[in-house]
Amino acid sequence: MNLKPETLARIDEVIPHYASKRSATLPLLHLIQEDVGWISKEAIEWVAAKLELQPINVYEVVTFYPMFRQKPIGRRHIKVCRTLSCALMGGYKTCETFEKEFDTKMGEVSPDGEVTVEFVECLASCGTAPVVMIDDELHENVDSAKAKHLCGQIKAEASQRKT
């Protein structure tokens, strides 16, 4: 497992918070997903060894929660709201724009590895629909034009990072 030193530090810090080690399964999986972006088989086995469990015990937890990702994810996670208000205001169109801009499909990693686009349920900002969340940042009133603008920003940052 190739975890950042600060993730490892937080993992060691969180385990003694619980009376039994196995209770730390969920926090550990969250920390690993935050760090790596997804939960690999290797990560499951690493957590099991760390908490003195069998891999199947951790695997059961990972498959129960849909928000634990069992497949790699792009550098950024674009979450487009599809609940009623956003859907009425063009959330689907926004999503399509993101998909087209990055030449990718729902839930997949874009060819350049930059993004994964996905629908999510209500982001609690119906007044400014359609809304999009990119990683932890909320963007409001994202129509097609604004979506293109956001894509441009991401691509610019990517090319900057490469040079």
Place this chain on the structure above:
Amino acid sequence: MIQPAKPDLVTVNIDGKEIAVPKGTNVIDAARQVGVDVPHYCYHPKLSVVGNCRMCLVELGMPAVDPVSKAPIMDPATGRQKVNWIPRPQIGCATYASQGLHIRTQTAQIKDCREGVTEFLLINHPLDCPICDKAGECMLQEQSTGYGRGYSRFIENKNVKPKRTLLGPRVVLDDERCILCSRCIRFCKEVAKDDVLGFIDRGSYSTLTCYPGKALENNYSLNTVDICPVGALTSTDFRFKMRVWFLKQTNSIDTESSVGANTVVWSREGVIHRITPRRNDEVNDTWMADSGRLLYKAVGAENRLASKETLDALIASAADVLTDAEGAIAVVGSGRSSVEEQFLTRKLADAVKARVFLVARSGAGDGILISSDRNPNVRGALITGLIDKLPSERLDTLAGGIDSGEIKAVISVGEDLTSAGITPEQLGKISIVHFGTHANSTSDAAKVVVPTLTVFEKAGTFVNQQFRLQKFAKAVPAKPGMHDDLDALSRLTAAMGGASLPSDLHELWEVLTKELPALATTTYRTLPETGLLLDATPWSGLRFPEGETLHFKPAASEEGVKA
């Protein structure tokens, strides 16, 4: 009125019947003791309680007392103490008996609960019992007869799940039939100590699975098939070979080690189809090893010995061989023979004035149901006086006797001398009379071979590592050309001038009871199916090889006591 019970017992009232049970007995087990069946799927008496099938719902109540004075509140209509019933049903498996607990299992509410649970369980369960391998011994099928509605109200599509997952080399899983009782998961974790099974994708698509890259391949995997209440887990060896209702069940004993797990042999028309464990709370609980389930294949093995001659002719030629070597005969007895055969072997050895050897067989014990002594009946040889000290794996003393010319003939009762360290040259120097079931280098070299029976074709007793005398019965008849061990041994003893002993098991037991003080209190007929613990003190000085297994702790060694 509920009577006070002994201190460790509590009295409970089940459907109006009172019974005293040990404190901590759960409601299902307590009800079983008064003959009341509480249907259940996930509960297993030898596994932890999870309470996830909800089939064992019962009504519970406690006798009413005044909250302040604690005086019983009487019901004027009946003159008895009032019972405060809990308005909602509770699961029986996770409710433990306490003093005065009242249980109702036959009310309209409980019937309604059971019907509801059954209907939910059948929603996603295939309704194709006629093609299911579990039919006839399926708990879901049985309970659906009692609590199902006979037709389905479910018009939606059933879930589709994997139909033929190979969980391991011996176990196949049909996920659609699984009712998610988790018995197999708990068994692997708690008994086999090999936690590889689990439910993934919990929800409508809950799927029993093995962790990717691992397999359910421990030597106890087939117990999951036995405890599966439905046809989800099936044995690769048995599935779709035979309908269980055609099979005859015979109680037997697992011969692969000195644990002596109790088994049931399932046969039809003289052919054995499978072996399953039989519950014995003092020996093997409800489990047995996978390796012991395949032992029946030896019955029809290609190298099975059979003779064209009659037993009389065989005994006559054996007697000739032995008479020629008079005074220079050795007997190699077996820890795999039954107590009765070992007794007759001793009588035979006495008749020909032979020295007796026994071959030890050892392997690694697994700490569960296979001990390190791979002979099922070494202790029987001690009790019958065939040997007085523990055997070794190699017959070096016998080999020395052959080389020095002291031994000219050997009677081998079911043992292969070559695998016990006798070289082919040494075999060539002696005349051998061999009693055995399968061809080996000893039977090849023998002057006379008397084909005998496997444990499945005869009846008898073994003494296991706890000094528990356990009996096994004849499951299938012997094929032509094979002779009963007792018959052959008693005839040869008589031919050699020894005592005339009965070859019938029951008549022989009368002799055993008289001659062997350890067996004085029982006979084959009266021996309980769960066995009888014999007094082991005469042999407490011996250092038996077994380590700890289920329900067995070896006596502390002398060094251990000193330390």
